[in-house]
Each structure stands twice: as C-alpha cells, then as structure tokens.
Amino acid sequence: MTEKAIDSKLVHEVAVECGFDLVGVAGVHPVPDFARFRNWADRGLAGEMRYLTDHRAEMRGDPESLLPGVRSIICAGLVYNGPEPLSTEFSDIERAWISRYAWGEDYHHVLRWRLESFARKLRECADFEWRVCVDTAPLLERSLARAAGLGWIGKNTCLINQNLGSWFFLGELLTTMDLEPDAPPPDRCGTCARCIEACPTDAIVPSPDGRFEIDARLCISYLTIELRSSIPEAHRSGMGSNVFGCDICQDVCPWNRRAVEAAGGEFRPGEFAPSLERLAALGEAEFRALFRDTPVSRAKYRGFLRNVAVAMGNARLERFRDALVKLAANPDALVAEHAQWGLRQLGY
Ligand code: SF4
Ligand code: SF4
Incomplete structure (x- = not known):
C-alpha cells in the first residue's frame, strides 16, 4: 500500500x-x-x-x-x-482535592x-x-x-x-507523511465568563490580543505543582483544599455538564479525596508508594506536604492543630513555614 x-x-x-x-x-x-x-x-x-x-x-x-x-x-x-463529583460539588474540608486528571x-x-x-x-x-x-x-x-x-x-x-x-x-x-489537515471548529464560549468568575485566584486574565490567558503565577495548578519554593501568602487562602492542581474552571464550564466518562478504568482514583490528616502524616517512602506511577509524584514530597499544610490552614479546623504542629517542626524549612502559616489560620 x-x-x-x-x-x-x-x-x-x-x-x-x-x-x-x-x-x-x-x-x-x-x-x-x-x-x-x-x-x-x-x-x-x-x-x-x-x-x-x-x-x-x-x-x-x-x-x-x-x-x-x-x-x-x-x-x-x-x-x-469518571462518575465522581466535581470539586465544586464537594465540600468536605477534612479531605484533600487532587485534580481529576491525576487520580x-x-x-x-x-x-x-x-x-x-x-x-x-x-x-x-x-x-x-x-x-x-x-x-x-x-x-x-x-x-x-x-x-x-x-x-x-x-x-x-x-x-x-x-x-x-x-x-x-x-x-x-x-x-513524515503528508496528510490532509483538518479544520479548527468555531469558538463556542460566546459571552460565557463562568470560568473567569469562578477562579478563586483571578488567574484568567485578558490577553493583549483580546482573548484570555492564564497568569500561571496566580493559578493554583502552578502553585501546587510547578512552584518549588514558597507559595506567596496572598494566594494561599484561594487554594482551599486543593493539594494538587485545580479543577474549578473546568467544573463550572457548561460544556462539561454532559461530559462523557472514560471507557477504561485506568484513570479512576485509588482513593477519592484522601483525608488531609492521613496525607500530613505520610513519610517520604509512603508518599512515593502511594503516588507511584500517578501524576501526583510530580509535586515531590516536600511540595506536597507544603500544599497539605496550606489546605489544613484553609480548613480552619481545630482537629488539624496537632498535625500542623508536627509539620511546623519538619526539618524542611519550606514545609515548616507553611505549617506555621496554617497554625496562624487556626488562631495560633
Ligand atoms: S486551574 Fe484553578 S486557579 Fe487555575 S485558572 Fe483554573 S480555576 Fe483558576
Ligand atoms: S466556562 Fe467554559 S464556555 Fe464559559 S467561558 Fe469558560 S471555557 Fe468558555
């Protein structure tokens, strides 16, 4: 042929x-x-x-x-x-939200x-x-x-x-084949602005060409996954319970109301919305074992604990005090500083 x-x-x-x-x-x-x-x-x-x-x-x-x-x-x-709820439908502040793609x-x-x-x-x-x-x-x-x-x-x-x-x-x-290219479909966002309005950190901003773009420095996905250093304090409260990525601007999109589900089971969660207390107590080897071969490993152990400390602070639950005190004594200054911030949200 x-x-x-x-x-x-x-x-x-x-x-x-x-x-x-x-x-x-x-x-x-x-x-x-x-x-x-x-x-x-x-x-x-x-x-x-x-x-x-x-x-x-x-x-x-x-x-x-x-x-x-x-x-x-x-x-x-x-x-x-998958059939699991959207992050915007989920309100258990004792649990961590991991972005849907990383389950x-x-x-x-x-x-x-x-x-x-x-x-x-x-x-x-x-x-x-x-x-x-x-x-x-x-x-x-x-x-x-x-x-x-x-x-x-x-x-x-x-x-x-x-x-x-x-x-x-x-x-x-x-x-290297010369194949006939397809054509792009029309933009169907229209006058909708739900994602812009729902973004907790105002990360979706107008671009110079009249469209929209993400200011990654404000986006929870960047802050929880790509940023290796300290998360600016101004953005921590907007992170809510997101410990890896953020789904909000997709959760609110009307085009996802009838989103289909994956045929296979490979992207289903081993554990949906794990408890923050359990995540805060993970040792490095346990973290690696729990998230081996999942995208979450990209955050690295110290970055992940940093994110968990912020989520615990945002929950403002007294029951997280002991876990935050323990994280505040972590030898890694990055983790300790975010846990101290978390304790301050609890009033300590
Ligand atoms: S992923 Fe979250 S923080 Fe980033 S633009 Fe979307 S809603 Fe905003
Ligand atoms: S929520 Fe969806 S349809 Fe509405 S503006 Fe954002 S991306 Fe477009």
Whole structure:
C-alpha cells in the first residue's frame, strides 16, 4: 500500500481501534499560536517554569527539532472523566482535592503506549518516520489539537470539544507523511465568563490580543505543582483544599455538564479525596508508594506536604492543630513555614 492510502478515514478507524476518543490532523507550518506563546512567556506569565522559557521555548515553534522531515501531526484525545463529583460539588474540608486528571495511572504511559500502537498499525499501510509526544516534548499541543479539529481553546485555556467537554488528555504522533489537515471548529464560549468568575485566584486574565490567558503565577495548578519554593501568602487562602492542581474552571464550564466518562478504568482514583490528616502524616517512602506511577509524584514530597499544610490552614479546623504542629517542626524549612502559616489560620 502507498502513503496515499492513509487518509482521514483510515486515521479515524485506527484511532478508534486504539481506544482514542478524538483524533485529527494538523499541519506543521506555521505552528499555530507560537508568537502568542512567546509573548505570554516573555511577559513573565509562565512564572518559574523554565522549560517554557529556556531553549526549549524556541523548539515549540519548530517541530522539525523533534522529528526531522515532519509533515503532519496526528493529535489524539483520550477521555479521563469518571462518575465522581466535581470539586465544586464537594465540600468536605477534612479531605484533600487532587485534580481529576491525576487520580489514576500516569497518563503519559497510557497515551504513549496507545500512540505507539497507533503508529505501528499505520506503518502496516505505509512507510514513514514517526515520533510520539505526550506532554513532555516541547510542542504547543492544545493549539495543534485545535488546528486538528479536536476542539476550541476556551477562556479557561483548556481545549473544549463540543460533544466530550474538556476532560481529556492529548497526545501527538509526529509523522513524515503528508496528510490532509483538518479544520479548527468555531469558538463556542460566546459571552460565557463562568470560568473567569469562578477562579478563586483571578488567574484568567485578558490577553493583549483580546482573548484570555492564564497568569500561571496566580493559578493554583502552578502553585501546587510547578512552584518549588514558597507559595506567596496572598494566594494561599484561594487554594482551599486543593493539594494538587485545580479543577474549578473546568467544573463550572457548561460544556462539561454532559461530559462523557472514560471507557477504561485506568484513570479512576485509588482513593477519592484522601483525608488531609492521613496525607500530613505520610513519610517520604509512603508518599512515593502511594503516588507511584500517578501524576501526583510530580509535586515531590516536600511540595506536597507544603500544599497539605496550606489546605489544613484553609480548613480552619481545630482537629488539624496537632498535625500542623508536627509539620511546623519538619526539618524542611519550606514545609515548616507553611505549617506555621496554617497554625496562624487556626488562631495560633
Ligand atoms: S486551574 Fe484553578 S486557579 Fe487555575 S485558572 Fe483554573 S480555576 Fe483558576
Ligand atoms: S466556562 Fe464559559 S467561558 Fe469558560 S471555557 Fe467554559 S464556555 Fe468558555
């Protein structure tokens, strides 16, 4: 079979065979939104995320640096949503909120495995070079997925699909094949501003081009996962019980009201909304064991305890006093300082 035999219909058929919920094709020149991304990073809105501002930033505008000869990027989506309540429906302040995407198996492994299987199946039809990217390679994956027709980028900056909502992971298959690109769908946010109004830290801000962008330095996802140092005090109360990521701007999005649920069980939580007391008492080895092979391990033990201390302070429950006193004596100054802040919220 020749390369011509691989068309949109076949790409969709193979994607379904491999268990993907969404698929589409984007061209590579020019890379969509690259100038916008650079402008965002240059204004400091990426905070301390050096992988967005160092030499890897430029690579995002040049997929050739990831796969020489790349001609098309196949973008695939995999739903991770489950039947559990939204964070906005959940009010047990004794428990920690972990972002929905991080409850189950690490999506990097799941998507990589499926995309590799996808590539091998397509290779049965044509000879081409390929490379799988899942979040870790410097690619503007939401912009590419939009160009590939998977959805539009909402004011909350998530990719939203009209039928599936926004609870899905993205992965890419870079190929040297010349495939017909898909077209982006219209922006369906309209006059809605629910995500902007609901964001507890006002992290969704107008961008210079009249759209919206995230000021990562204010976003709870950044503060709880990417920021390695002290969380600015001004933002701690807005964090609520979020100890890893934040789902609020997706929870309130009307396009997630009828969001579908994942077909497989790999993204279901081992333990939904774990108790803050239990998390505060975890030793480092226990933390590693509990969150091994889940995205939560990215926060690292000390960052995670820091977040737990803030969530306990925000709960303002007397029963957290002993746990916070113990964390305040932690040899790691970062953990100790946040626990002392937590104690002050309890009135100590
Ligand atoms: S993830 Fe949370 S903090 Fe970040 S923009 Fe959305 S609602 Fe705001
Ligand atoms: S909440 Fe409204 S404005 Fe925000 S992403 Fe969803 S539809 Fe768009």
